[in-house]
Amino acid sequence: MNFRHKFVFLLPGLLILIGILIFPIVFTVRLSLSSWDSFFPGLDFIGLDNYIRLFTDDKRFWESFFRLSFLSVTTVLLQYIIGFSLALIVWKDIIFQRFFRVLFLIPMMTTPVIMTVIWRTFFHESLGPVNDFFSLFGVTPLWLSDETLAKVTVIIVEVWQWTPFMFLLLLAGLLSLPKEPFLAAAIDGASPIRKFIYVTFPLMAPISIGAIIIRLIEASKIMDTVYVLTSGGPGTATETSSFYIFIKGLREFQMGYSAALSFTYLIIMIISLTIIAKLLVKLLINNN
């Protein structure tokens, strides 16, 4: 068999791969080197102008990026803590165990956009039930129009929506752990806290890293929650990178520039997630 035959068999797979993976990326890069917008659509060539604009003259993108970093790290951390706690609760034999396991998963089964609309109604500053409650104490927090509180609201909704996913991964992890280390710890006379610190947590470290990374990737794409809840406002207080790219691309139709934003964003995400994964491995596994 010579090389040519091999390529005949590889070709269908390669074509599909090129079609669905390589082509969109290459096209985005090419698009980012053009000035395609609603006035002059077309693939002209303007060199690195879009990138120069992005790095020298677009504070709003970088602000949205750091906001995104803050929001995703905070929400994922909260999801991890709450998800782990819930998983630990239903891991042991408790009554109505099956009921609780399903109950905790309900938020994940709902449609994000619809649930966010419901949350927006909850947090509505004059009509929502949340402020009905707070008004009993004489305060009416501006959940959606205060810069800080709007971020808190986004975090609450995100945590509510995605903690079940974290819970599911961590519960699966807990259920797959070997029994012996726990028996050994019981025989050694370890208290529940010691058992958690020296047995449960170290054994769960690899699964925790996986779950955190998956959620970080997902959380950094946060879009629908922001879109429905605050539309990035007040001002740009809750505007994230993907929402900003959406505005540039699909509201202002600056296709070339938003392609440059997308590509830059992709590169930054690949680098930063790799670094985060490495750090987590070092922190949770090697440092063990």
Place this chain on the structure above:
Amino acid sequence: MAKIEFKNVGHSYDQTAKHPVYALKPFSLSWEDGGRYALLGPSGCGKTTMLNIISGLITPSEGNVFFNDQNITSVKTEQRNIAQVFQFPVIYNTMSVYDNLAFPLKCRKFSESHIRKKVNEVAEILNLSSVIDSGAKRLTADQKQLISLGRGLVREDVAAVLMDEPLTVIDPDLKFKLRRKLKEINSKYKTTLIYVTHDQNEAMTFAEKIIVMDSGQIVQRGSSKELFERPSTTFVAYFIGSPAMNIFNCSIANNELILGKFKLKIDKNPDQITSNDLKVGIRSEFIDLSDKPKENSIHVKIKSNEDFGNYKLLTCEFDNLEIKVKIKREQNVTSETTYLILSKNRLCLYEKEKLIN
């Protein structure tokens, strides 16, 4: 240290069933203080269930467990003063070897000086002193298993050290060394050691007393010699020894044992035999070859002659029955037939699968 006693202990995992299936059928047994025991039996015979009842990981559905005449049936594992070594080494990955060994003492709030003294002493015995400050995670499987064992040994109040097939993951050469180490520890600390295994060689070389189990019950309890020479049931006869004991159906007539067309003398009083369900067994090691007929000899055809390096195994045939004979490697067998001498004091007679004494 303590004497452990089982009084009518039995266990069924499904206690709600009308006719519970016993993983361990009710029985009574006692383990002497400082003894070295092996629980031997095939997978699923109830060995691990018995071990878990001692350690308190399972509360027996029937009967009571006593440590030094104190009923501890419903006492939790943590309060039982038991050490257990599992099949796969269990160590605290995040800790150093020292902290691993010190952990049970720290949990019991001993003073720092006592902990240091005890840990160093145990590390010395287990040859772990050179790695005492390194992370436990980086050690080899056998060193990790020693740490598991060491965590049991640092506690002076340990009633017994239970081991559930602890040498499975260890290389054969190290297995031998570790077994010797365990024996040393037993003689130094006088700790009761209970060792679960399905490997007869391991049980034979390690224990003073072997408890053979099958289908949830104890079938024989005795030394290696007793188990090998006088297995109390046909199960033990099959299970112990390699190859298994030769066992044949037989009958008794005129004070003689009828085996196929041969008549053999026995050292039993035939009057005590009442049933027709009779079997006779003889170890392949205890059969001698002869080129002419002698007392208690049978004439057989040699089917195969296999060389196992340290011995030869002959497979012979008579009356459509197969009998295996172990002979010395140097012994040459050239003829196609031979006489086998089944001396009467080596014959084990089984009535309804149980040895007639």
